Amino acid sequence: MNGIHDIGGHHGYGPVIVEANEPNFHEVWEGRMLSMMIGCFAAGVYNVDQFRHPIEKMDPRHYLLSSYYEKWLCTVEQNCIDTGIVTRDEVDARHKQLIEGKVT
Amino acid sequence: MQVVDKKNLLIPEVGLRVKALESLLAEKGVIDPAALDLIVETFETQMGPKNGAKVVAKAWTDPDYKKWLLRDGTAAIGKLGYIGVQGENMVVVANTPDVHNVVVCTLCSCYPWPTLGLPPIWFKSAPYRSRVVIEPRAVLGEFGVAVSDETEVRVWDSTAELRYLVMPMRPAGTEGFTEEKLAELVTRDSMIGTGLAKSPG
């Protein structure tokens, strides 16, 4: 698809910004997201092509503004919904519970 | 896909949503949190550019290995044990006085994990991905890599499942160095192409 991800040769994104001595994960949840992606891959939820496509289909503004591992959350969650493992409502509900501190 | 609120384009409390998904998947027997712990630990301790540096240092000291590496990167890197996820099919491209190589994935973030570890944010971000295919010399200049007009710059866009590793040129003044000492000069950026190997001393 001719998505926002297809940016080779585009202008306007500015200079390359480098963080010196960057850690693998800036937050603990990023490491959990990486490992969950691999765990789901190993469990057969998706292959690499099925993993990539939902990222390309993100709202372009969300794609441009989100962090890398937030994109991974979007596609892993979408793939789990598409394959019938969870529903959006279930994830929303558990997310809400955690935000409200009801479940640790 | 999720409906995006114009005011709130990002997922609120994204870390908690990751936790929410992980807990649900664990309850449904899709993932084992202990396995996830081990994956994180493996990435933090075993995968990283030190692996790629060993490959390069060996190629610098062993001409037969270098020939093999450039002809069949997968087999030669596999011999050292650095083939695996997002590094199943490897191609090694050598810098020479006439050719400078640099690697990108314009479409996403493809990167050889077993030899280089996880990619830095800049490699995965819009400025690098968009600019290095159209103005590589300007991008290299921002990284402090100067190339003459006569030097051929080769940009490799990892659009398929081949993963590219640049073999930087061996720095002058390293005659007689052991592989271990040479490996210390091979930086992560030199194996992407946005840097050169360090000079000794």
Next chain:
Amino acid sequence: MNMLTPALVLTVLGTGDPARVNEPVPAKLHVGDKVKIRNLNPASHNRLPSYIKGKLGTVTFDHGVFVFPDTSAHRNGPKPQHVYTVVFTAAELWGPNGHPSDRIYVDVWDDYVDLAN
């Protein structure tokens, strides 16, 4: 569900996703061929960057047979086919702004490319 257990983590990390397919699918193209990238614009998944569509290049390598992402992403089967590296001059891709000594190498599937006339 084949849940990944700790015991299998290192094996999985060491194996990855074998996109390469062991099938004797014939190659349409050969190293040295002058080729033209197809102008494909599906709304579905592909790995064809827009900046090479319709452009002329030269095949520099045949990597063998791989899963085709356009079908694989939509659970429509692997449709295994050859993947080639094609080299483009910067002038071909970017016009007068392209540096004469720049070359851009892109990996493409057989279905993305034809022999140039």
